[in-house]
Amino acid sequence: xxxxxxxxxxxxxxxLQPINIFWVTLGGLLGTVIGMLPGLGPxxxxxxxxxxxxxxxxxxxLITMAGGYYGAMFGGSRSSILINTPGDGAxxxxxxxxxxxxxxxxxEAALAISAIASFxxxxxSTIVMIFTAVPVARLAIKFGPAEYFLLMVFALSATAAMSKxxxxxxxxxxxxxxxxxxxxxxxxxxxxxxxxxxLELQGGIDFLIIILGIxxxxxxxxxxxxxxxxxxxxxxxxxxIWITKEDWKxxxxxxxxSTPLGFFVGVLPGAGxxxxxxxxxxxxxxLSKHPEEFGKGAIEGLAAPEAANNAASVGALIPMMTxxxxxxxxxxxxxxxxxxxxxxxxxxxFEKHPDIAWGMIASMIIGNVIxxxxxxxxAKMLVRVLAVPARYLFPIVLGLAFIGTYAIxxxxxxxxxxxxFGLIGLFMEKADIPTSPMILAGIxxxxxxxxxRQARLISGGDWSIxxxxxxxxxxxxxxxxxxxxxxxxxxxxxKGTG
Amino acid sequence: MTINTITGILxxxxxxxxxxxxxxxxxxxxxxxxxxxxxxLMLGLGMTIMGILLLIQEKAWLLKKERKSVSLTxxxxxxxxxxxxxxxxxxxxxxxRLGYLLSTFLFLSxxxxxxxxxxxxxxxxxxxxxxSVGVYALFGEVLNIQLPRMPFLGL
Numbered sequence: 001x002x003x004x005x006x007x008x009x010x011x012x013x014x015x016l017q018p019i020n021i022f023w024v025t026l027g028g029l030l031g032t033v034i035g036m037l038p039g040l041g042p043x044x045x046x047x048x049x050x051x052x053x054x055x056x057x058x059x060x061x062l063i064t065m066a067g068g069y070y071g072a073m074f075g076g077s078r079s080s081i082l083i084n085t086p087g088d089g090a091x092x093x094x095x096x097x098x099x100x101x102x103x104x105x106x107x108e109a110a111l112a113i114s115a116i117a118s119f120x121x122x123x124x125s126t127i128v129m130i131f132t133a134v135p136v137a138r139l140a141i142k143f144g145p146a147e148y149f150l151l152m153v154f155a156l157s158a159t160a161a162m163s164k165x166x167x168x169x170x171x172x173x174x175x176x177x178x179x180x181x182x183x184x185x186x187x188x189x190x191x192x193x194x195x196x197x198x199l200e201l202q203g204g205i206d207f208l209i210i211i212l213g214i215x216x217x218x219x220x221x222x223x224x225x226x227x228x229x230x231x232x233x234x235x236x237x238x239x240x241i242w243i244t245k246e247d248w249k250x251x252x253x254x255x256x257x258s259t260p261l262g263f264f265v266g267v268l269p270g271a272g273x274x275x276x277x278x279x280x281x282x283x284x285x286x287l288s289k290h291p292e293e294f295g296k297g298a299i300e301g302l303a304a305p306e307a308a309n310n311a312a313s314v315g316a317l318i319p320m321m322t323x324x325x326x327x328x329x330x331x332x333x334x335x336x337x338x339x340x341x342x343x344x345x346x347x348x349x350f351e352k353h354p355d356i357a358w359g360m361i362a363s364m365i366i367g368n369v370i371x372x373x374x375x376x377x378x379a380k381m382l383v384r385v386l387a388v389p390a391r392y393l394f395p396i397v398l399g400l401a402f403i404g405t406y407a408i409x410x411x412x413x414x415x416x417x418x419x420x421f422g423l424i425g426l427f428m429e430k431a432d433i434p435t436s437p438m439i440l441a442g443i444x445x446x447x448x449x450x451x452x453r454q455a456r457l458i459s460g461g462d463w464s465i466x467x468x469x470x471x472x473x474x475x476x477x478x479x480x481x482x483x484x485x486x487x488x489x490x491x492x493x494x495k496g497t498g
Numbered sequence: 499m500t501i502n503t504i505t506g507i508l509x510x511x512x513x514x515x516x517x518x519x520x521x522x523x524x525x526x527x528x529x530x531x532x533x534x535x536x537x538x539l540m541l542g543l544g545m546t547i548m549g550i551l552l553l554i555q556e557k558a559w560l561l562k563k564e565r566k567s568v569s570l571t572x573x574x575x576x577x578x579x580x581x582x583x584x585x586x587x588x589x590x591x592x593x594x595r596l597g598y599l600l601s602t603f604l605f606l607s608x609x610x611x612x613x614x615x616x617x618x619x620x621x622x623x624x625x626x627x628x629x630s631v632g633v634y635a636l637f638g639e640v641l642n643i644q645l646p647r648m649p650f651l652g653l
Contacts, residue, residue, distance in 0.1 A: 055641045168551045172509050175545040179516055182538050189526030191534045194519060217586070224575045391613035392625060395606055398582075399629055402589065402602075407643055415590035423583065431505045449537045461530070 008130060011358030015366055020063050020359065023056065024367045027064035031071020032374050033385055036079050037393060038223075041088030042072035042313075043329040044215045048400040050208060050337055051407040058341045059356050063363045065334050066317070067371075070122055070364070072330075073273065073313045074371045077114045077306055078379065079386055081107060082234055090273030090312070093281045093305035100297035102235070112241045113251055113299055114306045115375040121259045121307030122368045125314035128263060130361060133350065137322040140347040145454035146465045150475040152448045155269035155325045158482040160437040162275075167486060169433045177438035180205055181445025188453065200413040207336045207443050209405050213418040214435050215329070216401035218425025220394045234386045241376050243299075251303035254284045262308030266315025269327040269440075273309040273316075280308035314364065321345055321357060325444055329436045332443045339443075340408070502556040510549030517542030578612065585609055597648030602630035 014020060027049070034045035049068050053061035076091030081098035094114060101110040143151065160170030183194045184204030195201040243251075258280035265276040284304040285294045294301045316328045324346030326332040338345050343353065350357045374382065405418045428435055459465035467473055520538035525531035589605040596604070606626040614622060637643045 051637075052641070054643070166552075166555075168548055168555060169505070172505070172545065172548045172552070175509075175513075175541055175548060178541050179512075179538075179545070182541070186526075186534045189528060189534050191524050191526055193523055193534060193538065194516075221579050221582075224578055392610070392621070395609040395613065396625070396629060398586070398609060399602060399606055399633070402586075402593070402605075403598075403633055403637070403645075406593065406645070407637070412590060412593050415593060416587070419583065419586050419590060422586075426579070431501045433505065452537055453533060456533075456536075457529075 004131060004134070007134070007354060007358050008362060010354060011360075011362030014059060014355050014359030015063070015362035020060065020363060021366060023060045023064040024067040024363045025370050027067020027069075028071035028074075028367050028371045029374055031068035031073075032075035032078075032371065033382060034068070035072030035075030035091075036087045036382070036386060037388075038079055038083075038085040038087055038390075040219065040393075040397065041076070041215075041330075042069050042090075043211070043333055044219050044397070045069075045072045046330055046333045046337075047208075047211050047215045048397065048404055050212075050333075051404045053337060054407060058338070058343050058353075059359050061337060061341055062334070062356060062360045063367075065337060066360055066364060067367045069330055069334065070310060070313050070367060071371055071374070073122075073310050074115060074118050074375045075382075076309075077118075077302075078111065078375070078383055081110045081114065081302075082383055083386060088273075090277050090309040092274060093277035093309075094302060096281060096295055096305075097298050097301035100295065101299065101302065104297050106297070107235055108239050108241045109243050109247055109299065110302055111238075111379050112243045112376060113247060113303050115241075115372050115379070116243070117251065117255045117258075117303040117306035118310040118375070119368055119372040120255050121262060121310035122314055122371075123365070124259045125263045125266075125311040126361065126364045126368065129314055129318060129364075133318060133322055133357075133361065136318060137347040137350045140323050143471065144469075145451040145458065147469065147471045147475065149448060149451035149455055150466065150472055150479070151323065152325060152444050152451070154475050154479045154482065155319070155327065156437065156441055156444070156448075157479050158269045159327070159440050160434075161483045161486050166432070167483065169431070170437050173428065173433050173435060174437040174441045177441025177443075178445045178448070180210065180438075180442050181207075182449065187450075200411065204446075205417060206340075206408055206414065207439075208333075208340060208408055209414050209418050210421045210442060211333050211336060211439060212401045212405050213421025214425035214439065215333070216397055216404070217418060217422030218429065218435070220397050220401075221422060221426040222429050223390065223394065234383060236380070236384055236387075238380050241379055247299045250298075250300045254280075254300040254304040255307040257287075258284070258304040258308040259311045262311030263315040265308070266312030267318050267327070269319065269325070272328045273312040276312035277305035277309040280304040321349065321360075322347060324349075324447065326440055329439050332436075332439045336443055500556060502552060506549050506552035506556060508549070509545055509552060513542050513544070513546030513549055516545065581612060582609060585612075594646040595649070598645035599630050599634055600648050602633070603627060606630065 030049060031045055034040050035042060046065050046068050049065060053064050056064065072088060073090060076087035077094035077098060079085050079087040080091045080094035081102050084095050084099040086092045086095055098110045098114065156174055160174040161167050183201055185192050185202050192202060261280055261283065262276040265279060281301060281304055284300055285291050288294065316331050320326040320331040320335050324344060326335045335345055343349065401418065402415060405414050408414060425435055455465050467476060517539055520535050520542055523535050526534050585605060585608055589601055592601040603626050606629055607622055610622040610625060634645055637645050
């Protein structure tokens with residue numbers, strides 16, 4: 001307990017420095033605005049924020065990106081409520097009851113309860129994170145290379161298997177990402193691999209470029225349909241953004257129930273905010289005495305998924321920070337940025353750079369407070385950005401993707417690589433192949449191969465090291481379960497309907 | 499041919515090609531000579547298997563119901579995506595040659611006029627100039643990153 005308090009006070013010292021308060025406010029504000037804009041989710045938001053963070057130093061960069069991340073979670077539901085278009089995947093559930101509420105003339109209450117639920121969900125989860133981060137990191141330090149390799153196998157196959165379309169396609173995406181991570185000079189032997197004789201590829205393909213290609217360029221390509229839409233009509237005149245006592249009575253329990261649910265779903269690799277929000281919504285609908293009101297503007301139907309998706313976004317930070325294994329697209333982007341700044345997220349981050357790790361966690365407490373201010377009193381002003389038509393917005397995102405890519409290495413070759421990955425992202429969208437397994441695989445691929453080779457080196461080439469310890473066996477069983485479970489579920493569903 | 503068949507064939511070919519490249523990699527001079535190839539070979543094998551599995555799945559589904567096959571004619575969206583991709587390639591090509599300010603202005607104004615039509619030229623000009631000058635100044639002055647200058651004016 002004392003250790004946690006001293007860690008937290010160290011973190012607060014960092015987070016309360018005026019410059020860091022400024023960064024978290026900037027991140028939260030930009031994140032909220034980007035999260036609001038349909039077609040631009042948190043991953044894209046963090047990706048286009050990247051170049052801004054290059055000169056901030058690791059603490060500032062991490063705090064700004066984390067602010068952008070949960071700011072986007074707050075903001076995503078603004079557009080769900082007001083224009084019935086989710087700002088990101090996790091805000092889909094907010095359209096179910098949020099938009100009907102707004103139609104009933106209760107937009108103020110809808111905006112308020114979603115911000116309050118997000119705040120409570122985020123805050124409770126941050127507190128849980130404060131208590132769990134160190135034990136998880138300590139456990140991870142005990143892992144040898146074989147265990148670490150299998151942990152990554154589990155995280156990746158769970159992500160691939162949970163993709164909503166087709167398990168095989170999830171794995172295709174996964175292998176593609178791992179293949180990309182093998183391009184470049186092999187660090188141990190100096191052998192040049194898969195570079196096709198191109199000198200610029202010897203250093204490997206920087207993963208941030210792929211992320212910008214897939215998330216910024218690819219998202220714009222995917223959203224071309226929206227470009228020819230006219231200007232959206234957005235409600236800009238509001239009464240006070242607040243809820244009634246009756247609203248609160250109906251919502252507080254669903255919020256408290258959905259927070260732990262969202263948090264656990266967030267910690268699991270691959271599941272993420274969208275699934276957390278949908279699960280919380282269905283859960284509340286099942287528990288409700290008035291399930292018929294759901295979908296027609298039940299306030300608890302908005303509160304529950306909002307609390308769950310913010311809780312999930314905090315939960316998703318735990319595996320990234322403590323194990324160095326991101327569980328979602330957005331946390332992968334953040335990890336890519338950390339690696340670029342010369343920091344290796346993982347168990348040692350808490351030992352070597354406690355100021356950075358705890359500074360970020362403490363800043364999340366402050367960030368949540370800032371985000372609720374941005375999203376309640378200031379919401380009236382901010383929702384005006386929803387009136388910006390896509391035909392202006394998307395060219396600007398393209399411009400940001402180019403400058404972000406160029407700023408990484410100051411190389412024009414990177415711009416071409418980004419365009420190629422933008423097109424790959426578009427093809428994957430057309431073929432219904434999920435992109436997040438590829439992003440995650442690409443970012444952990446290098447480490448995964450290193451662990452694999454270290455393990456084989458230790459055992460002298462004996463493969464049995466991969467099932468030689470209880471942790472290994474557990475991880476193998478988890479991996480198998482994560483692949484088999486969705487297949488069985490799918491088969492059952494098919495049997496049920498057919 | 500459906501998009502899944504195409505994906506299956508592509509994955510299969512990528513898997514085979516990648517495995518071949520992994521196998522023919524130069525042997526390492528230190529340590530185990532095939533160490534750099536082992537992990538890639540596993541990936542290549544995995545990808546090949548996934549390609550085959552997808553093809554089998556697709557075949558099994560095809561027996562049950564007709565599936566829409568991919569048409570090769572470009573839709574309106576396809577055309578604008580192709581045009582924007584072409585503009586992106588041009589932009590990348592001229593990024594350093596023309597300098598950031600000019601290449602960005604030209605790129606943005608052409609993409610914006612593609613989406614907005616020429617009659618909105620005032621806002622198109624405003625956004626393109628505002629963005630290119632704004633980003634150039636932000637990077638040069640605030641972040642101290644010098645973006646490519648224009649060759650003749652030195653801007």
